[in-house]
Amino acid sequence: MQRDLGLTETEARHRLAGEKAAFAVEPKAVRAAGAAYAGSWFDAATGRLTVAVTDRHKTAAVRATGADTRLVRHSAARLDAARKRIDALGAPAGVGNWYVDPRDNAVVVGVVRGEESDPAVRAFLDRAREAGPVKVEAVRQAPTTLAAGVVGGDPYYTGNVRCSIGFSVHGGFVTAGHCGRPGSFVRGWDGSDMGTFQGSSFPGDxxxxxxxxxxxxxxxxxxxxGQTPDRLVRGSWEAPVGASICRSGSTTRWHCGTVLGKNETVNYSQGAVHQMTRTDVCAEGGDSGGSFISGDQAQGVTSGGWGNCSTGGNTWFQPVNEILGRYGLTLHTA
Structure with missing residues (x-):
């Protein structure tokens, strides 16, 4: 965090303490907002959680939980319904991703620079605006998956692909779906027999x-x-938008940044992937499947992105709790 977020050690510790408090406040604030809930995020400037609400009569109850509030027009339920309608449209290659941004109170659609006038992109945006409140932003390039040919944490190998381990679960580990199909055989970092893909989903997930x-x-x-002490995993509380987050992968190792958005749809060349979390943490080929962690709480497994660790970029991860629920797995915690 000192290197990647430009913080002093004291500032990093203060921010982590604020984020830990926000983790605990968020579920209580969401319950207090009820149907008026319109999203939430961690504000690094104040060190507090901000909750958007559509009903001013709910602000007192939300503030009583320890969160700040912002009054907005559209509820989270309405924005998420709009995002799902956009998911069903089918996007051209010039559209990189789309997601609900609680701070903009809209569905943000990322269009690759230079593709704004493409007829297919313009037609997609017209249909997207019919689905609900939409904001368009320019992105540098379309995201790609981050698997690598043989030449997370720790590396593993399947066929001629190298990926990274996400998190230990009882009986194995979780990782990215694009790294292997059910039945694919896995070798460990030392080339020895390791295990087998039991379940895998990509694209879509x-x-x-x-x-x-x-x-x-x-x-x-x-x-x-060796850049920071190895981290014990103690749970999987979900970090809010705005919180700091770090990633471990077998190519670029340890890097940190900030959670930028949740429930995003990423339009890879292989097909769209839904319910992703976007960060400004860098990653490169071979980091796929690796760990995203906030403090001692598991967050997700690296999927893909754009950019690199020399010039920066965005990286998306698949939230770990969704994976655990899908396969009935139990996270191995300390």
Whole structure:
């Protein structure tokens, strides 16, 4: 965080303390807002959680939980319904992603620079605006998946692809779906037999789980690669938008940044992937499947993005709790 967010050690510790408090406040604030809830985010400037609401009569109850409030027009339910309608449209290659942004109180659609006048892009945006409140933003390039040919934490190999381990679960680990299909055989970092993909989904989703054996055992640890102490995993509370977050992967190792958006749809060349979280953490090929963690709380597995760790970029991850629920897995925690 000192390197990637430009913070002093004292500032980093203060921010982590504020984020931990926001994690605890968010579910209570969401309940207090009820149907008026319109999204929430961590404000690094104030060190507090901000909750958007559509009913001014709900502001007192939300503030009583310890959150700040902002009055907006559209509820989270309405914005999410609009996003789902846009999901069904089918996007051209010039559209990189779309997501609900609670701070803009709109569905934001990312259009690759230079593609704004493309007829297919313009037609998509016209249909998207019919679905609900839409804001268009320019993005530098379309995201791609981050698998790499053989030449997260720790690396693993399937076929001629190298990816990264996400998090240990009882019986194996979770990772990205584009790294392997059910039945694909996995080798560990040392080339030895490791396990088998038991479940995998991509596109639509980008998650998978691998059962392990052959002398491999699971531990509740994310590698810091000598740049920071290895992190114990103690749970999977979801970090709000605006919170700091770090990523571990087998190519670029340890990097940190901020949660920028949730429930985003990413339009890869292989097809759209839904319910993703966007960050400004960099990543490169081979980091796919690796760990995203906030403090000691597991957040998700690396999917893809644009840019690199020399010039920066955006990276998306698939939230870990969705993966655990999909396959009935239990996170290995300390």
């Amino acid at each position: 980008d998650y998978a789980w691998v059962s392990t054996g052959h002398g491999w055992w699971t531990v509740p640890v994310v590698l810091g690669w």
